[in-house]
Amino acid sequence: MRALLTPEIARGMGIVLLRPGADLMPIFTSGRVLVELPPANMAHLPSGAVLAARQPLAEDTALSGFFSNEHVIRVAGGMPSLERWLMKQEGGCQYSVSDWHHEELTTFRHEPGAIRVCWHCDNVLRGQHTQRLAEIATSNVVAWVIAMARGSLGFDDSHTLTLPELCWWALREEVTHALPDSITRRALRLPAEPIQSATRESDIVPSAPVTEILRAKTGRAGAAAKCRSNEEVLAEQPPQLLALKVDPESPESFMLRPKRRRWENEKYTRWVKAQPCACCGKPADDPHHIIGYGMSGMGIKAHDLFVIPLCRAHHDELHADTVAFEKKYGTQPELLLKTLDRTLAIGVLG
Structure with a gap:
């Protein structure tokens, strides 16, 4: 319990008199009390009990x-x-x-x-x-x-x-x-993101969410990470996005002609889309599903695991002439293996 009281001062006797009233007397019955000057935000309050702090x-x-x-x-x-x-x-x-x-x-x-x-x-x-x-x-x-x-x-x-x-x-x-990004940016004293009047999709560069920056700044990345940029910290310690379940005795494995099921994971394809292009290293625009090699056809699409990050220009180039593309940049399985190797190495797939 706290109280805001007006003192009566008897300067000649060096005595300060307070009139708390019956409701506030319990403050003075338990021994010593703390006396301090009221802050400016209490200037308008009347004398009496101080309510809980304003939030x-x-x-x-x-x-x-x-x-x-x-x-x-x-x-x-x-x-x-x-x-x-x-x-x-x-x-x-x-x-x-x-x-x-x-x-x-x-x-x-x-x-x-x-x-x-x-x-x-x-x-x-x-x-x-x-x-x-x-x-x-x-x-x-x-x-x-x-x-x-x-x-x-x-x-x-x-x-x-x-x-x-x-x-x-x-x-x-x-x-x-x-937490909204605007709130975490304010807490971290980060500048507000500039709003552009017009932005091409190919110019959009994915950035780390502010909540990940908050985790990095509060010590999860270690004391040494404080001396490095948030992008470096997040690149070295990416969040766990996916855990693959292994079932060596699935019901379909005992069937002579099992019905195939397509493995889908939007979270993984969204992550692949945010990675550098497998051909030029610029920010990717699309997660390209492998075509050909028995993985695609009429009404058939490769599993979401078999995707590679491509920018819009190289994605269009691949679909325009797959043979010329693979001769220039390597086959799709080769690019896929490089993507999966990096994905497993940094802990995105586990």
Whole structure:
């Protein structure tokens, strides 16, 4: 408990008198108390008990998606934890529109969280979904996530949670993927990405997500990585994208003429698309599926594992004249082996 009090000074006697009132007297009954000058943001507050610290992050609209993300809600404790937290907060029914309220309180769930209401309003509102209720539920979720993050980091209600602290909590709980790029850039003090009025697809150069830069900066890449660029760190320690399952006794392996199934993995082809072109080393535009060699035909497409990164120019050149292309740059299987070798060597496939 904290209090903001106006002192009465008896300078001749060297005595300072305080009038806390009956509600604040417990502050002075447990021994020593801490006395300090109030900060500037408390100048407008009246004398009396100081409420919990204001949380500017709760008012940041850029973070609304993060607070309502299902993964963030789960790591914060889930809906049961939110409902218990709501019942412990001061105040009555949060649906102030009603003319009469029952003295008993309960909670009911409304996207994206829950609302504390009295029994009367619970019967009236149960099953309804309105914009007003969504605003109340969102406000509750935001305040609850901030409270859970603050408590997890060892702070009390008087602490104002900062953006770097929230990002650190998100990193600990492995939910940095829910943070918007604009927020992580602000936390890392990175400049905003320039917006070009017109960009050709061939000029787009894939960059590492800001959340990966955040992981690299917080020490996962080791102390030595701090002296190198984020691109070097991410190139040496790429994220694990795919784990191949080996089943030597699949049902199809016992069939005389098994029906073939095409292996698909959009996550892997998306990664291949972001790699350098296998011919020129420039940023690739497409993950090219091997054609010919018994892997393609009418209505047949090679497995997503058999892809190589190609820029648009070399992709068009390959389809225009496959023989001339392979004579100039090497056969498709050769380029595929080089791609798979690098993929396995850096841990993308495991």
